[in-house]
Amino acid sequence: MAKSSKISAGREPGGLIVHISGLLPSLSPAEQRVARLVVADPAEAARRTITDLATAAETSEATVIRFCRSVGMDGYPQLRIRLAAEAARRVEPLDARVVGGDIPPGADLAQIIATIAFNDARAVEETAEQLDPVVCGHVVDAIVGAGRIDIYGAGASGFVASDFQQKLHRIGRTAFYFPDVHTALTSAALLGRGDVAVGISHTGTTSDVVEVLEQARTRGATTVVLTNFPRSPVTEVADHVLTTAARETTYRSGATASRLAQLTVVDCLFVGVAARNRPRARKALEATAEAVRSHRLGSGRRRA
Template identity: 25%
Template sequence: MDSILERIQKEMHHFTGTEKKIGTYILEHPEMVPTMTTKDLSEKTGVSESSVVRFCKTIGIASFKTFKLELVKNLTLTESHMTDFSILQQKDSPYDLFQKVTYGNKKAIESCVSSLDRRELEKAANVLENARKVVFFGVGGSVTAAVDACYKFTRLGCQSIFSQDYHYLISLIPYMNKMDVFVALSVSGRTKDVLELADFAKRKGAKVIAITNMEKSPLYKQADIRLCTPISEEDFRIGTTSSRMAQLNIIDALYLSVFQRKGEDILKYYNETRNEYLRLRR
């Protein structure tokens, strides 16, 4: 199936004059469009906002928001070859790879702007601010983000828990209730251990927050709150790189949101921590 950019390129000769203006701008500046509104794009191309919406429908996409999500998917998958096995056929220097990794990570983080629903982010910040206990769980490449989240939310005074031990968490989840939150991290949204623990926590009344890709995966459907990352890598890959950066980016946003809501009262605890760090330095 053609990508959205390939589709625009192929249909260009069928477009009206107005549609050609929009299509040409998108082909020349695809990386800028995901962060735009219909008003932004209309101003850049000199057409009306309604023309932008009609353009999306002309190429078979129901809305501008859906168009942006498809474009994000297109752009991020273009960079995914950095971590697939085709890299063995390339002759890159370490510095070439450093540049590619940097660009891929940057692209994944920027693409979060379009893949993430701001209302879902607001909901997540609300439940985390008031949570009695938060359990973070991920496997494979998602472990890094889960550990980082647990550390950060511990600093906020929250009872934060992370463990890679599936059976340990099974023994802990029965004590969870509606005051608690289970944060499930999975790039694919199909990892069995993550799905089963999230389902168990939900049955106990805990809120389930999913940090997963923007495809409609089982975890996406199961969660109460969905924080979507862009699709930046294939499932079968050398290792997790840009997808991990997207997860960490969302964790940082949640951490700062809750920190801000806690207010200045929390500063005394941060100062105590800082003083102990200084005292224990060798």
């Protein structure tokens, strides 16, 4: 099966900065220094000559040219034009303290709240902008026709995987989530043609998720991956690649904006699946809501 994804250059969905951010881990260390300067301030990078940018990145002009080609540009002039256009369309936060999206030492709670809100909103918006409807359609098709859907994720991505499993289960889809790699592997070994395995990994380098998807693919299942980086190792074992556009900053290990970006994609897939058979989905949601209604205060259950 041909892999469906969108990682080509040209007019990138979601914008050039999102495209460069997604490719950053696959670049050489010197190219990454160039990329970080470009992503941090596209307008300033667009004003620099190739010599100025190379000096600021502590590298050579040849490396800047290699960086341009790595992200799909013909050369530095094209990159400068694209960066200028990107800078013109970028919406900056109203609160000047939030510019840059990072949380500096000594930030008060008001600044922390404003920065987190801005980063989270930007992650959701940019993820939606670059999400490929064609690839989403292929994934929805596979899930709708699946005999069984297994979903895998570790750490914070595991919470998203669990959420996706619960959503699919509530509309009558046979879906499972396995947080432990051993049970995940034994489950994947029993998948076959017509089944779907979904792996969620922000970095795309989580070995557990890669290994489980590889096992599922070997057994003939359709494999889907949701990651922030379209050239990460996990994409090599996926038939369909969906990407987020989250840029974590100071507290990356907390998986803040990335988790919301993943949930945005999961919600799109869930609604897409439910919409394929609205009567069935509505009936299932009503039945599951009724099953737990007595456990809600104010719904006929007496308080102690």
